[in-house]
Amino acid sequence: xxxxxxxxxxxxxxxxxxxxxxxxxxxxxxxxxxxxxxxxxxxxxxxxxxxxxxxxxxxxxxxxxxxxxxxxxxxxxxxxxxxxxxxxxxxxxxxxxxxxxxxxxxxxx
Amino acid sequence: xxxxxxxxxxxxxxxxxxxxxxxxxxxxxxxxxxxxxxxxxxxxxxxxxxxxxxxxxxxxxxxxxxxxxxxxxxxxxxxxxxxxxxxxxxxxxxxxxxxxxxxxxxxxxxxxxxxxxxxxxxx
Numbered sequence: 001x002x003x004x005x006x007x008x009x010x011x012x013x014x015x016x017x018x019x020x021x022x023x024x025x026x027x028x029x030x031x032x033x034x035x036x037x038x039x040x041x042x043x044x045x046x047x048x049x050x051x052x053x054x055x056x057x058x059x060x061x062x063x064x065x066x067x068x069x070x071x072x073x074x075x076x077x078x079x080x081x082x083x084x085x086x087x088x089x090x091x092x093x094x095x096x097x098x099x100x101x102x103x104x105x106x107x108x109x
Numbered sequence: 110x111x112x113x114x115x116x117x118x119x120x121x122x123x124x125x126x127x128x129x130x131x132x133x134x135x136x137x138x139x140x141x142x143x144x145x146x147x148x149x150x151x152x153x154x155x156x157x158x159x160x161x162x163x164x165x166x167x168x169x170x171x172x173x174x175x176x177x178x179x180x181x182x183x184x185x186x187x188x189x190x191x192x193x194x195x196x197x198x199x200x201x202x203x204x205x206x207x208x209x210x211x212x213x214x215x216x217x218x219x220x221x222x223x224x225x226x227x228x229x230x231x232x
Contacts, residue, residue, distance in 0.1 A: 032216055037154070044206065044223065045154065045206065046222065047219060047221070050218040050220060055220060087154050089218065091215070095173075097170060098146075098159065098215070100154045102153050103153045
């Protein structure tokens with residue numbers, strides 16, 4: 001049972017906009033910046049968002065936001081290369097741990 | 110180039126120990142908190158341990174289920190973080206990733222990942 005809840009799967013067509021969510025509680029998502037990580041074919045994860053900040057080299061089709069206990073990663077103009085597993089994580093001050101979501105498999109149709 | 114490179118992954122028998130290393134380059138290693146995150150076959154990412162920078166006392170945090178068996182440490186003079194894994198079980202079979210936080214305390218998102226080291230626990 002993951003501390004953060006993500007959709008198991010999301011799909012979209014090329015060019016579409018999709019939003020992935022990450023829900024926690026006041027101990028984690030509501031209190032700290034959320035990171036989003038892309039993992040393609042079980043390779044090494046790559047950071048694609050820190051809070052609402054875009055890492056260097058990540059296209060600006062990716063954006064992040066948060067409202068209360070839910071963080072979101074939005075991908076606009078979906079591309080075939082965006083097909084991957086996406087994980088969120090943040091710090092939990094009650095658990096004193098970095099907590100992860102179970103991951104969302106994004107399929108580009 | 111800014112990167113993290115893990116080493117030390119191996120096939121090990123249940124009950125034995127193994128130490129993983131994470132060698133950092135391209136950035137001021139001492140300023141950052143470092144983590145180990147693992148991924149069992151077909152499963153999601155699971156956080157294992159954190160070690161803070163010297164500015165935060167180099168203190169550590171560990172996931173409850175592995176506390177006492179897994180020990181994280183760092184050598185800032187060599188730019189290396191370690192994970193000492195003791196009393197290994199078959200459930201510890203996973204790819205172990207080294208990962209950097211954006212600052213020294215460890216309460217920020219991870220911004221840099223290594224390529225992973227495979228640990229297989231089997232007789």
